[in-house]
Each structure stands twice: as structure tokens, then as C-alpha cells.
Amino acid sequence: MSGAEFVPFSLVPMLIGALAAVACAIPGNFLVLRRQALIGDAISHVVLPGIVVAFLVTGTISAWPMLIGSALAALVAVAMIEGISRFGRIEPGAAMGVTFTAMFAGGVLLLEQSDTSGVHLDVEHALFGNLESLIWLDASGWESLVDPVALAGLPVELVRIALVTLIMCTLLGLLWRPLAISTFDEGFAGTIGLPIRAIGLGLVIAAAIAAVTAFDAVGSIIVIAMFLCPPAAARLMTNRLGVQVAWSVVFALLAAVIGYVLAGYAPLWLGFENAVSAAGMIGTVAGAILALAAMFGPQRR
Secondary structure, three states, X not given: OOHHHHHHHHHHHHHHHHHHHHHHHHHHHHHHHOOOOHHHHHHHHHHHHHHHHHHHHHOOOOHHHHHHHHHHHHHHHHHHXXXXXXXXXXXXXXXXXXXXXXXXXXXXXHHHHOOOOOOOOOHHHHHHOOHHHOOOOOOOOHHHHHOHHHHOOOOHHHHHHHXXXXXXXXXXXXOHHHHHHHHHOHHHHHHOOOOHHHHHHHHXXXXXXXXXXXXXXXXXXXXXXXHHHHHHHHHOOOXXXXXXXXXXXXXXXXXXXXXXXHHHHHHHHOOOOOOOOHHHHHHHHHHHHXXXXXXXXXXXX
């Protein structure tokens, strides 16, 4: 594929997929180590009713109303999980399962009962996103990367996910010590005065922000896969937290890039006529990376 074809049609979707993967993998490391990995799964499901309600209120699928609706739904889910597990004395994993299945089912019902015939908003969109449609129409080739006029036409999804990825990296650098201490030794963190509950809540909110921002572009499949697979695979490679985070970023990038390429070209190489879902293939590659790490990773035992 020449630059005149790759830059407008493939570069931006690949970048969005890669940045979404990294933004989810960074908080995913701490969720996996805290045995709270299902929170990412829950958040990726519960944003659906928030998106549908935002559409019903505004009548459009504009970015900000949907982001606000998703964020509010994620916060409601976090409160529900905490309330069910605390007041109902139910194990947190079960509370997560009840919350995300109930809210996702409610979102599907709202979606089926609402008039979304004039917009691209359906259950398939919620699962797989619209990654392939996020093309850069104003680009003509590699020279567009330094053309201010062409750059002004970049899809807003790329700008949003790039900003959130930068925020995740910044928060990781600023809060590295309290996050590490509270993750590995909660008792010691409390004795030295660290706000354990606030740190835990902040981590969940960060995960919710990453999930909400990535959801519209890449759908719930990539969000779930990237919260779990790259961090879990990285954990099988090392016992050092810093190295684990680095490995998770590498695995996330590999899954996004390889998955996107395979989605477009692997069916053609095998003699089929049509490409397959980029989100589905990225999730599949992430799972394959985890499987390889489970078989050959230095820390698999």
C-alpha cells in the first residue's frame, strides 16, 4: 500500500487503536495486581446506557454529550458496585457481575426502543466500535503530517484518545509511588498516611475515563481486552512493576498494530473477499499474546 492510500485510510485508525490500547493497559496493570480486573470489564459495559440516554436527551451523537453520559454511567456503576458489595455483603466480583450485566442489558433495551435509524448507533457499534470508518479524508500522503490544513481535518477521536493517553502517562508518573505502595502493601500504605480509599477510587475513575474515551471509537471488545490481556501478559514476563508497565505498553501496541493489519489483509491472503472486524482481530491478537506469555513467559510459574 502506498503512502497516498495508507495515510488517509489506515494511519489514523491504527493510531486510535494503539492509543486506546495503551490508555487502557496503563491503569489495567494496577487493576490486575489488585485483583480488580473485572472493573474494566464492568465499565466497558455500563457506558452503553449512558451513551443511549445522552442520545435520547440531545437527539444527536455529539462527542461531549455522549462522553458526559458515559462518564455519569460509569460513576453510577462504581457506586453500585461499592454499595452492593458493602451493604449487601456480597463478594466484589459478584457485585461487578450483577452491575455490568444489568446496566448493559438496560442499555440494549433502551437502544432497541429508541429511534436510532438516522444515526450510527446500534448494538454492533457498541461492541465493535467504528474504527474502520475513522479515516483522514483531508490527507493525501505522508506530506499531510506537516500540512496545517490537512492536520485540521484529523478525526476528533484521535485528538481525544491522544489527550487521554497523555493524561494516563502523566498520572502514572505523578502517582507512581502511592500507587505502587498501596497496590502491594495496603497495610503499610495506611500506616504512612496514604489515602488508600481515595487512591483506589482514583484508579477506578482513571480506568473509567480511559474506557469512556475509547468506547465510541473501538467498542467494548478492545476496551475489555486491553484492560486485561497486555497487563496479564506483562505480569508473566517480570516481577518488577516498572518493567511490567513497559511490557504492557509494548504488548498493547503490538496487539493494536498487528491486529489492524491482519484484519484488513489476512482474509485476502487466505483467499477470502472481505476483511474482518479490526476490533475483533485486535482483541484476538491480544489474547494470543497472553497465551504465548502463559506458555513461555519467565514468570509463568
